[in-house]
Amino acid sequence: MKTIQIINVRWFNATAWYGLYLARMLRDAGHETLVITEPDTAADAKAREWGFSPLHFDLNSSNPVRLLRAYSELRKLVTEFSPDIVNCHRGEGFILWGLLRKALGTFKLVRTRGDQRLPKNNLPNRWLHTNVADAVVATNSVMAKHFISTLHVPEEKVSTILGGVDTDKFVYSSEGRTDFRKKLGFDDSDFVVAMLGRFDEVKGQKELIEAVAKLYHEKGMKNLRLMLLGFDSATSQEEVESWIAVNNLQEINRITGKVDDVAAAISAMDLGVIASKWSETIARAAFEIMACERPLISTGVGVMPDFMDDEAMFEAGNVDALAAAIERAATDEVYRKRILRSQQKEIATLSGTNFLEKTLDLYRAL
Structure with missing residues (x-):
């Protein structure tokens, strides 16, 4: 399986860890995996430390011209790499991936929500999570319930996956x-x-x-x-x-x-x-x-x-x-x-x- 993991987080916080650890396990299990990070950040450095060559796109910008350029670059990446799954671990840039999902229809789009802030119940969020994303992953049950009860995402599209720990590394000594x-x-x-x-x-x-x-x-x-x-x-x-x-x-x-x-x-x-x-x-x-x-x-x-x-x-x-x-x-x-x-x-x-x-x-x- 070919996946792109979008981990545009500045810090190596829990969200970045969740996305990068998943990317590493996918890669080690033989799945072709690309990682997109923010350049010159702690998450970017950790990705390199774990053997990735992270890609960089201007996903966190609010400038329309820069976002249009990023969309064009991402479209080229999707066309050339042909991923099965694109998994966004942050909301910044998610709209671009949603538009690409609608325009191309060649990959499935997953939004993983590991942020402590509950997503706002507004029209763009409801459209992106209900009509565009193929699946929503919540890292806890509170977040999962919010997606279902407040944003009205169909229950069958919401999965709760808490994450995991490297039980080979973390062992009592x-x-x-x-x-x-x-x-x-x-x-x-x-x-x-x-x-x-x-x-x-x-x-x-x-x-x-x-x-x-x-x-x-x-x-x-x-x-x-x-x-x-x-x-x-x-x-x-x-x-x-x-x-x-x-x-x-x-x-x-x-x-x-x-x-x-x-x-x-x-x-x-x-x-x-x-x-x-x-x-x-x-x-x-x-x-x-x-x-x-x-x-x-x-x-x-x-x-x-x-x-x-x-x-x-x-x-x-x-x-x-x-x-x-x-x-x-x-x-x-x-x-x-x-x-x-x-x-x-x-x-x-x-x-x-x-x-x-x-x-x-x-x-x-x-």
């Missing part, structure tokens, strides 16, 4: 756990609470720091340690460090920055936390933590309720609820093992192989 904890100055008696993700208000680092401080200073849980497996993004490390200082957690906190062996760093956790206040439309960090057999607690935003048990979730933005969830996981081994078993059953269906096969089933049906 006892040796990696020991080495990474030693590097951070943690020992076996420490209970390491950790968050994996870029520094951003949406991710809830501030709330996690405050929750750990409550338990450490007010509840006397002196074996707690905090690991922030992340780096500067919308929020600077300096600001994160100021929150740590205000809460007097400098001695028990470690910020890792970027690490070479992410699986080893995840293995060093005793409890993973997703404290996101919104977003999480694609659960990359959660899948990686679960694949490394670490118990996970989470807010109930975005895609999280699609695979998390209710008893492993807490209210978003509520520091007291987060502290209570951490305390329960740290002190109740039976509970911790129970949520871990449940999450291991879920992650068994969320491998990269499952992700690829679900997508290929859709492509073949089209």
